Amino acid sequence: MKDKAKKTFYLLIIHIFLISVALSCVFPFLWMINASLKSNTEFVSDYGFSLPHHFSLVNYIAAFRDGHLGMFFLNSMLYTFFGVLGIVIISSLAGYAVSRLQFRGRNFIFALFLAAMMIPIPAAFVPLYVLLKGVGLLNTRLGYILAMINVGLSLSIYLYKTFFDQIPRDLEDAARIDGCGKLRIWWYVMFPLARPATGVVVIFNALNVWNEFVLALLIFSKRGLMPLQVGLMDFASSGVGLTQYTVLMAGLTIASLPIIVVYLVMQKHIIKGITSGALVG
Amino acid sequence: MNYPSGREQFKSFSFVLPAFAIFAFFYIMPFFYTFWLALHRGSEISSLGFVGLSNFRDILFHDKEWWASVGRSFYISFWALTFQNFLAFILALAVDKAVRTGKIYRVVFFLLPVLSEIIIGLLVRNLLVPYPGVFNHFLHQIGLSSLAHDWLNNPDFALRTLAFTHCWRGFGWGFIILLAGLQTIPQELYEASRVDGANAFQRFTKITVPLLMPVIFLVIILTILGTVQVIGLPMALTRGGPAGKTTVSVLKILNDLNNSHAGYASAEGLVLGFILICVSFSLLKISKKFKP
Numbered sequence: 001m002k003d004k005a006k007k008t009f010y011l012l013i014i015h016i017f018l019i020s021v022a023l024s025c026v027f028p029f030l031w032m033i034n035a036s037l038k039s040n041t042e043f044v045s046d047y048g049f050s051l052p053h054h055f056s057l058v059n060y061i062a063a064f065r066d067g068h069l070g071m072f073f074l075n076s077m078l079y080t081f082f083g084v085l086g087i088v089i090i091s092s093l094a095g096y097a098v099s100r101l102q103f104r105g106r107n108f109i110f111a112l113f114l115a116a117m118m119i120p121i122p123a124a125f126v127p128l129y130v131l132l133k134g135v136g137l138l139n140t141r142l143g144y145i146l147a148m149i150n151v152g153l154s155l156s157i158y159l160y161k162t163f164f165d166q167i168p169r170d171l172e173d174a175a176r177i178d179g180c181g182k183l184r185i186w187w188y189v190m191f192p193l194a195r196p197a198t199g200v201v202v203i204f205n206a207l208n209v210w211n212e213f214v215l216a217l218l219i220f221s222k223r224g225l226m227p228l229q230v231g232l233m234d235f236a237s238s239g240v241g242l243t244q245y246t247v248l249m250a251g252l253t254i255a256s257l258p259i260i261v262v263y264l265v266m267q268k269h270i271i272k273g274i275t276s277g278a279l280v281g
Numbered sequence: 282m283n284y285p286s287g288r289e290q291f292k293s294f295s296f297v298l299p300a301f302a303i304f305a306f307f308y309i310m311p312f313f314y315t316f317w318l319a320l321h322r323g324s325e326i327s328s329l330g331f332v333g334l335s336n337f338r339d340i341l342f343h344d345k346e347w348w349a350s351v352g353r354s355f356y357i358s359f360w361a362l363t364f365q366n367f368l369a370f371i372l373a374l375a376v377d378k379a380v381r382t383g384k385i386y387r388v389v390f391f392l393l394p395v396l397s398e399i400i401i402g403l404l405v406r407n408l409l410v411p412y413p414g415v416f417n418h419f420l421h422q423i424g425l426s427s428l429a430h431d432w433l434n435n436p437d438f439a440l441r442t443l444a445f446t447h448c449w450r451g452f453g454w455g456f457i458i459l460l461a462g463l464q465t466i467p468q469e470l471y472e473a474s475r476v477d478g479a480n481a482f483q484r485f486t487k488i489t490v491p492l493l494m495p496v497i498f499l500v501i502i503l504t505i506l507g508t509v510q511v512i513g514l515p516m517a518l519t520r521g522g523p524a525g526k527t528t529v530s531v532l533k534i535l536n537d538l539n540n541s542h543a544g545y546a547s548a549e550g551l552v553l554g555f556i557l558i559c560v561s562f563s564l565l566k567i568s569k570k571f572k573p
Contacts, residue, residue: 018376021390022385022390025390031408048422093296093297094297102293112309113304125534127312127318128307129538130314130543131310146303147307150307182296186296213399213513213516217535229399232399232403233403236403245413252400255400256400260392263395267391270391271387274391275461
């Protein structure tokens with residue numbers, strides 16, 4: 001009996017600890033949403049925890065209008081979509097080649113891709129800026145998408161390669177006997193089989209591209225091309241962002257709520273994808 | 282190894298060609314170009330003059346600002362390694378024990394790493410400003426007014442605030458990886474040791490920690506690489522201020538690049554890259570000794 005009481009007591013301590021940390025994670029966002037629904041005058045006199053007197057979406061309209069958040073949002077969606085699409089196609093092709101095809105320099109190239117994971121980004125972004133400027137890719141969507149594809153390649157190739165290594169060769173052989181070339185084997189046999197790997201690659205890179213900030217800062221100086229993260233920074237240091245707290249909070253809500261919703265809906269896959277991505281990386 | 286014909290080999294190579302081309306332009310060329318740039322100085326890219334190793338000499342021996350910025354990066358890394366990872370480990374152990382509600386905690390704790398550094402930075406900035414920041418307001422309300430500070434503009438506190446925010450944002454990473462590691466440890470081991478009369482502490486030090494060692498080192502390396510390269514959070518939270526007190530090394534490189542010191546910034550990037558590679562290689566070396 002005494003043992004059981006002791007155990008309950010321990011569990012209670014554990015749960016109090018867990019709940020308090022969990023509250024610290026959730027609370028700022030609740031406060032943010034709450035503040036975004038107050039009028040600026042109400043917020044300035046009462047910025048605590050009380051609920052807004054009048055429920056109003058005025059701040060959201062202002063955030064979209066003054067912060068151009070709609071435009072930044074579309075930009076980010078564009079970069080994420082094409083970046084991830086590029087990464088999936090290019091890295092599954094390369095992963096298939098280094099796993100199955102034979103050509104001179106194969107192992108060297110694979111080692112090269114792996115070695116790139118060790119190169120810290122700060123060492124490369126100065127010359128990257130100069131090179132992109134030289135070929136006219138600075139301030140272009142294509143330049144940024146290619147740069148993001150590059151960031152995702154190493155880990156994704158590695159993920160695909162290890163996955164392809166585990167697939168039995170029989171299926172391929174059957175396809176080959178039926179007269180399939182390498183490209184068709186990749187498209188009809190290997191790529192569909194690699195769906196679990198593709199899932200991890202998509203989740204890992206989508207999050208990475210969506211949240212990326214430094215390269216975007218480096219590549220874009222034109223406002224109309226900036227992704228959401230840079231746009232938010234821009235908005236936060238603009239006149240409206242610096243004085244109208246509630247509008248800024250509405251902007252932050254607009255930027256974070258879709259991610260939170262997607263995360264909550266797909267949390268099982270996202271956590272699994274991230275964990276396996278990180279564990280091999 | 283017997284290679285197929287040249288034509289077949291070329292066909293096979295074409296599968297890696299897109300990846301290789303992007304890679305060559307975005308990694309390999311910049312990599313070598315960095316070394317060239319680092320030996321030059323000039324306000325415009327078109328008018329760079331060769332200066333030999335003097336950029337490195339200045340960085341290594343004369344640039345106090347540079348070493349201060351590296352020191353700040355490692356200061357944050359220190360807290361990330363100790364406080365953040367300790368918290369992550371404790372939480373992972375706790376959630377591993379509280380199986381039934383574990384899922385909810387997993388979802389909540391990983392919420393912060395899913396959101397961008399910019400969102401977190403801007404939000405926390407608005408929680409911490411003296412007015413109208415709700416954090417100090419909260420401290421006043423629970424009677425801890427003496428703890429309220431100007432978290433972002435007081436030079437004594439800004440870096441600590443940045444480090445703490447970074448830990449708060451990042452512990453979910455370590456937590457989720459460590460938890461995944463904990464759940465790969467077979468339960469039979471614990472049961473067998475219980476039969477043998479081992480107590481909870483012995484089970485922890487003799488089973489949990491040794492089996493988790495590879496995962497722990499992975500978390501350590503990811504923490505260092507992630508923290509030293511952090512830039513979004515300081516930009517959103519403190520913008521390097523007050524008076525440069527939170528200008529971490531990557532931010533300094535970016536500032537130098539923006540102030541038309543491309544050569545000097547390249548050399549700084551190389552120095553930082555070299556430090557990082559040394560740190561991660563020595564960690565890998567140490568981790569090999571702990572292999573079970």
